[in-house]
Amino acid sequence: MKSASFFALASALLPAVSAHYRxxxxxxxxxVTTAYEYVRQNTNYNSPVTDVTSTDLRCNTGGLASGASTQTDTVTAGSTVGLALDQAIYHDGVVNIYMAKAPSGTDISSWDGSGSVWFKVHEVTAxxxxxxxxxxxxxxxSQVTFTLPTDIPDGxxxxxxxxxxxxxAQSYGGAQFYISCAxxxxxxxxxxxxxxxVAIPGVYTGYEPGILIDIYYPTPANYTQPGPAVWSG
Known part of the structure; x- marks a missing residue:
């Protein structure tokens, strides 16, 4: 376990300018569509969000302000969709995919995703x-995809x-959230x-056993994926 502990320490000491994945x-x-064609561009560039109480947890820092410059792609229920990264994921962790429907009469490009409107559609767990x-x-x-439920309402x-x-993630606030919204x-x-x-922020306290966790020592006997159950239709 010494090598694992050393890796964790070394990761923590990496320079802040290290090129993280997005x-x-x-x-x-x-x-795979053009970068930021249908994904809201954030201003966080190479750094994750660590404050689960911040609105930045929704679409990343600056992501709520870039809707007007982001196009909206038409997709079909039952088809395969997802998001791709600029480089492969290299930190140990898990992935959740959420969706939220814009209120009737509101264009998604001007919506901020506030309220208890988010539901989970896919996860990659430990x-x-x-x-x-x-x-x-x-x-x-380098990408995570899922099948859109066939009975998801249009919108x-x-x-x-x-x-x-x-x-x-062995101390509070240590878990790093890499986020984008399409x-x-x-x-x-x-x-x-x-x-x-669920609401984002609000879905996590930061004390969940799948968020506040030492994955190196002692080795966890099991892993509990944070967030609600997956809705599959």
């Missing part, structure tokens, strides 16, 4: 084997990708009721 592109039907090891399948992924939505890096218009959907609905 969610930059929408993935629709297997095609794998444990009873306490002797833990692995993170999201490491090495304009955010698709929010969230990678929670856990390499220095804008889509869903067509061909149904009359489902997505949920449970």
């Amino acid at each position: 969610w930059t592109s929408l993935v629709a039907d297997g095609a 794998v444990t084997d009873g306490g002797s090891s833990i692995s993170f399948p999201s490491v090495g992924m 304009q939505y955010f698709i929010r990708a969230e990678d929670i890096a856990l390499h220095v 804008q889509v218009n869903v067509q061909g959907g149904g009359s489902g009721t997505p949920g449970p609905l």
Whole structure:
């Protein structure tokens, strides 16, 4: 376990200007779109969000202000969508994908995603084997995709990708949230009721066992994915 502890310490001491990965592109039907064409560009560039009580947790720093310069892509219920990164995920951690529907009469480009409107549609969690090891399948992924539920109601939505890096999460505020929001218009959907609905911020306290956790020593016997259950229709 010494090598794992050393890795955790070394990660914590990396310079702040280190080039972290960013969610930059929408993935629709297997095609990766141009960077920030349909994804709101943030001003956080190479750094994650660590304050789970901040509105920056919603679409990253500056992400709520860039809607007007972001296009909205039309996608079909039942199709494969997701977000891609500018480089592969390299921090140990997990991924959650949330969506939120803009209120009727409100264009997604001018909406801020406030209120209890978010629901989880996909997750990539950690794998444990009873306490002797833990692995993170999201490491090495350059995109995360999922199938839009066929009965999701038509309308304009955010698709929010969230990678929670856990390499220095052994103290409160150590978990790092890498976040971006894409804008889509869903067509061909149904009359489902997505949920449970949560607010962002508000969905996390920062004390969840899947957020405040030492993944190196002692090795966790299990891992609990933070956030609500996945809605699959």
